Amino acid sequence: MKAVVQRVTEARVEVDGTTMGRCGPGLMILVCAMQGDTEDNADTLAARIAKLRIFRDEDGRMNRSILDSGGAALVVSQFTLAADTSRGNRPGFSAAAPPEDGERLYERFAEALRGQGIAVETGRFGAEMAVHLVNDGPVTIPIER
Template sequence: MRALLQRVSDASVAVDGEVISEIGPGLLVLVCAMQGDTQEQATKLATKISKLRIFQDENGKMNRSVVDQGGEVLVVSQFTLAADTRSGNRPGFSTAAAPDEGERLYEFFSDALQKLGLSVARGQFGADMKVRLLNDGPVRIWLDI
């Protein structure tokens, strides 16, 4: 699985002009299931994200996790993270999981974060979403599991 984490002061997702999910301080996680990904990989990614020390401690060092911060997580499915841009000018997405498998792993991943004690909000799989965020830092981390 592949994810792009963004540390945020707040974030929200709207579908058809209506906000469907929003969070305060925490992480916006754009996630993509790739062909051949498993629930084990989704669990490993969720665990890594929950423990990743990318929030500042009292000394200004990135030494705290989203769990330590009591932060929230907004998970948004993002198949375009599978983009292959090695040739031509039009990205290819053939390495992304098929939509039904992608949705299953997206839901499993989101549930895994909740089981780790995080407050999780979700986008709407397959929808045309408008994502708003206020970056904190900015801090962005790319993860491949």
């Protein structure tokens, strides 16, 4: 699985003008299941992100995790993280998991984060979504399984 993790002061995702999910201070996580990914990959990625030390401590250093900071997460599916641009100007997405696997693993990832004790909201898998966020820092980190 692939993810792009952004530390945010706030984030929300809308479908057809309706807010589907939101979070205050915490993480905006774009996630993509890849061909061959399993539930173990989703669980491992969630555990890694839950422990990722990108929040400021009392000295202003990135030394705290979302678990330490008490933040929330907004998780949005984004198959375009699987983009392959090595053969021209039009990206290919064949490395992404098929939609039925992608949705199952996306939901598993969100549940695994909840299982870590993090408040999680989500977008709608496969929908056209508008994502709004205020990146804090900015801090943006790509992570693979």
